[in-house]
Amino acid sequence: MGSAKKKANIIKAPEGMYDILPSEYMMWDRMRKVVRDFADFYNFFRIETSLIEREELMTRSFAVDDEMRDRSFVIQKGGERFVVRRDPALSVIRAYVEHGLNSANQAFKVFYEGQIFDKNGFSDAPEFREAHCAGFEVIDGESDPVYDAQIILTLCRILEELKVTGITIGLNTLCCRHCRMGYRKQINEYIKGKKNDLCAQCEKHLTGKIEKILICENEKDKLVRDSYPASVDYLCTYCRSGFKIVFEYLEELGLQYALSPRLSSDCGYTTGTLFEIYGADLPYPLASGGRHDYLVESVGGKNTPAVGGLIYLDRVARWLKAKGVTIAPHRAKPKTFLIHIGALARKKALGLIEQLRESNISVWESLGRDALDVQLKLAAKMESPLALIFGQKEAFEDSIIVRDMKSGMQETVPLKKIIEAIKKRL
Ligand SMILES: [Zn+2]
Ligand SMILES: [Zn+2]
Secondary structure (H helix, E strand, O other): OHHHHHHHOOOOOOOOOOOOOHHHHHHHHHHHHHHHHHHHHOOOEEOOOOOEEEHHHHHHOOOOOHHHHHOOOEEEEOOEEEEEOOOHHHHHHHHHHHOOOOOOOOOEEEEEEEEEEOOOOEOOEOOOOEEEEEEEEEEOOOOOHHHHHHHHHHHHHHHHHOOOOOOEEEEEEEOOHHHHHHHHHHHHHHHHHOHHHOOHHHHHHOOOOHHHHHHOOOHHHHHHHHOOOOHHHHOOHHHHHHHHHHHHHHHHHOOOEEEOOOOOOOOOOOOEEEEEEEOOOOOOOOEEEEEOOOHHHHOOOOOOOEEEEEEEHHHHHHHHHHOOOOOOOOOOOOOEEEEEOOHHHHHHHHHHHHHHHHOOOOEEEOOOOOOHHHHHHHHHHHOOOEEEEEOHHHHHHOEEEEEEOOOOOEEEEEHHHHHHHHHHHO
């Protein structure tokens, strides 16, 4: 009775939020290590931005309309409104401008890891309103397609390293400022001609952001979405040649890609390359991104092109789980297991652990448990090659027993010679 009552009273995480528990953490750690290793190799430096931004960052970057704003968690304080991060690229661009991180000599290349939040949930897992991602961003004076290719390459290599199979890239390009007007005109005419085939939500977009219709997920207007004029047919010379070069680079790298002329983005700021990366049998992308050449300008910086993309780590984790792929490494077995008996041994054990740490010898202990049998059982489970047994007598005499767990051979050594004695046996 008591425990049932207690259980009913526990505080749970808010709906859609989740915890990563120690049992799952090793896999997450592994994913993040892969991200960091690749970031390091391709010369991306780590950036960590705040989880909270001014709402203005979203509105100024054209990324937001009322519907998008509704999807953000908003914090209101006095007359100011803040949003919890939904789009990490915006924060990176904001930080770049705010701290004047531009350099004439080299591209600004960063990567980030962290959570994103969406009140409506994420398309692949609507029950979650929180997701984990890792992303890459290049901001540079030249709108160089080589960076589009490098971002795509980095994301693909990470997915490969994480054992994702069947990786394919869907690629599209959206118009720049110059060719956008002509293209918009075509889209407008096309969609207005299909007025009667639109869902109720999209009908509302007819008078506003008509592009929203292209990312609607309603079945009713699927046909409209499947056959609208593709932006690739309306590119200016500049956009066309940039896109062609991206293709050439991907070809050179041997990456599997396909033109997806109807690939669309829900962030209103994409210009140029837009991509999604898929794993086998998965309708949702594991990574996505694109070019956003006017974003720096829109948050108050000098006109500087940028391109970026991110991996949805939790999607990757779910994909791996569904496919039965394990990428979790075993945590390295501790080289020693410290067993203590009695209060004096426990006190001295604290100092001994520090000595081991300074000598880079890993140690597992069970300082909170006094019972010898419990500690011995744990030592066997951890499979450490050496047990250090600190009995009452040994603690008193400043010595310790070193036991080889395989052979069972043991020897008492003076505490001040313990590091030597361990090193000799490992
Ligand atoms: Zn153009
Ligand atoms: Zn619709």
